[in-house]
Amino acid sequence: MRIVNPSFGLREEAGNLTGPAVCAVADWSRDPIAIVSNSKPNARELLEGVRAQMGAFRPTDNIDYLFKDSAAQPAPAELIDEIARKYKGAILALAD
Amino acid sequence: MIEDMDSETIEVGDLDPAQWNEYANDRGWSDGFPLAVPTQEAVDRFLQTCRKDNAPFAPMSPRLLVPTMPAIAANAVMAGCRAEYFPVVVAAVRAVLDPAYNLHGTLATTHPCAQLLIVSGPLRGQLDINCTGNCFGQGRRANATIGRALQLTLLNIGGARPGEMDRATQGSPAKYAFCFGENEEESPWEPYHVRRGFDAGDSVVTAFASEPPHNINDHASTSGEGILQTIAGTISQTGANVLGGHGPYVVVIGPEHAHTIHRDGWTIPDIQEKLFEDSAVHISRVPPEKRKNYAVDRSAKVVNDKFYLTCSPEGIHILVAGGPGKHSAYIPTFGSTEACSVRISNV
Numbered sequence: 001m002r003i004v005n006p007s008f009g010l011r012e013e014a015g016n017l018t019g020p021a022v023c024a025v026a027d028w029s030r031d032p033i034a035i036v037s038n039s040k041p042n043a044r045e046l047l048e049g050v051r052a053q054m055g056a057f058r059p060t061d062n063i064d065y066l067f068k069d070s071a072a073q074p075a076p077a078e079l080i081d082e083i084a085r086k087y088k089g090a091i092l093a094l095a096d
Numbered sequence: 097m098i099e100d101m102d103s104e105t106i107e108v109g110d111l112d113p114a115q116w117n118e119y120a121n122d123r124g125w126s127d128g129f130p131l132a133v134p135t136q137e138a139v140d141r142f143l144q145t146c147r148k149d150n151a152p153f154a155p156m157s158p159r160l161l162v163p164t165m166p167a168i169a170a171n172a173v174m175a176g177c178r179a180e181y182f183p184v185v186v187a188a189v190r191a192v193l194d195p196a197y198n199l200h201g202t203l204a205t206t207h208p209c210a211q212l213l214i215v216s217g218p219l220r221g222q223l224d225i226n227c228t229g230n231c232f233g234q235g236r237r238a239n240a241t242i243g244r245a246l247q248l249t250l251l252n253i254g255g256a257r258p259g260e261m262d263r264a265t266q267g268s269p270a271k272y273a274f275c276f277g278e279n280e281e282e283s284p285w286e287p288y289h290v291r292r293g294f295d296a297g298d299s300v301v302t303a304f305a306s307e308p309p310h311n312i313n314d315h316a317s318t319s320g321e322g323i324l325q326t327i328a329g330t331i332s333q334t335g336a337n338v339l340g341g342h343g344p345y346v347v348v349i350g351p352e353h354a355h356t357i358h359r360d361g362w363t364i365p366d367i368q369e370k371l372f373e374d375s376a377v378h379i380s381r382v383p384p385e386k387r388k389n390y391a392v393d394r395s396a397k398v399v400n401d402k403f404y405l406t407c408s409p410e411g412i413h414i415l416v417a418g419g420p421g422k423h424s425a426y427i428p429t430f431g432s433t434e435a436c437s438v439r440i441s442n443v
Binding site for chain 2: 011041
C-alpha cells in the first residue's frame with residue numbers, strides 16, 4: 001500500500017543567504033546585555049532578579065531591560081535590530 | 097519513498113486498518129481518532145476539486161514548511177472528508193496563513209485556542225454543513241471532518257504537536273474539530289460574509305483562533321434589551337484572553353433570541369455598540385496583580401475604569417446559528433489574532 005505523506009512540505013528558498021552567519025561571542029562578565037521580557041506575567045520580576053544576582057560577578061549598569069508589547073505576538077523587527085546593534089548577548093524569559 | 101515537486105509517497109506495506117492506524121500514530125500523524133488511508137487515488141480525487149486553485153501558500157508555522165495541495169489533501173482524506181469538502185479545507189488553510197491571523201502565536205500559546213471555521217454562503221447547503229440544531233456538536237460529517245482536516249494539516253505539515261510546539265496548558269475539545277455554518281435562512285440580518293464585503297452568492301470560510309463556545313441561556317427575557325443584557329453579562333469575564341482590548345470575539349445568536357432582538361429594532365451595529373460597552377470589565381473585578389501586569393506589559397487601556405474586550409465595537413462578530421431554543425453562545429478568541437475570511441473556490 002502506497003500513501004501520500006501528510007507531513008510533506010517544501011522548504012522556502014533562502015535566497016539572500018550567502019554563507020553562515022558570524023556570531024560574536026559575548027563576554028558575560030562585562031559586555032552590555034539585554035534582558036528581554038516576553039511580557040508574560042511576572043517576567044519582569046524574574047528578569048530583574050536575574051540581573052540582581054548577576055551583580056555578584058559583573059557590573060549591572062549595562063544590563064538593560066527590554067520587552068515586547070504582547071506575549072502573543074512576535075518581537076517587532078525594530079526591537080530585534082536594537083538588540084543586535086546595542087548588545088553582545090540577551091537573556092530571554094522563555095516560559096510562563 | 098518517491099518524491100516529486102509537491103508531494104512524497106511512501107510504501108507502507110500491506111497494512112490492515114488497525115495496523116495502518118498504529119503506523120500513523122507511531123509517526124505522530126494522529127489526533128487520537130482513527131484515520132482514513134491517504135492513498136494516491138484518494139488524494140487525486142480530492143485534487144480534482146481544486147484544479148484551478150494555483151495560488152501559492154505561505155510557509156506554515158511552526159515548522160515553516162510551505163504546504164502543498166497533495167499534502168493538504170492527504171490530511172483531508174485522513175480526517176474523513178468527502179472530496180467535495182476539500183475546497184473548504186483549502187480556503188481554511190489560506191485563512192489561517194493570513195499574517196493577521198498570527199498562526200504561530202495561536203499554535204504555540206499556552207491558551208487553549210483552536211481554529212474555528214465558520215462557513216457562510218450557498219455551499220453550506222450543498223455540503224450539508226450543519227447551521228441549525230446542535231451545530232457546534234456531533235452528528236454531521238462535513239462539520240466534523242472539515243474542522244478536523246485543518247487541525248491535522250496544522251499538526252502534520254505545521255508541526256504543532258501537543259507538548260512540543262503546541263504548548264497549550266489544557267487545550268480544549270475544539271482542537272479536534274470546530275466548524276459550523278451560519279444559519280442565514282433564519283437570520284433576520286444580512287449574512288455575515290456579506291457584511292464582510294463578499295457577494296451574497298459567494299461561499300466564504302472565516303477562521304478565528306477561538307475557545308470553545310460558552311453557552312448563554314436566557315429563557316426568561318422577552319425583550320431584545322433583556323437578552324442582550326444576559327449576553328453582555330456572560331461575556332464580561334476577568335479571565336478572558338481578550339481582556340484589555342485584544343479582541344476579536346464572536347457572538348452566535350440562536351434564531352429565537354435573534355428574532356426577539358431584531359423585532360425590537362436592534363441592528364448589528366446597535367448590538368455591537370451595546371455589547372462593547374456592557375461587556376467591559378470594571379477594574380474593581382480584576383485582581384491588583386493582574387491589573388498591574390496588563391497596565392505595564394500588555395498596553396491595555398483602561399477607559400472609564402473599565403477594561404474593554406475588543407479594540408472597537410467592530411471587533412465583535414455577530415451571526416446567527418443554531419436551532420430551536422433560547423440559547424446563544426459567546427466564543428472568545430486568543431486575543432492577538434484577527435478574523436480572516438477567504439472565498440471558497442472550487443474547480
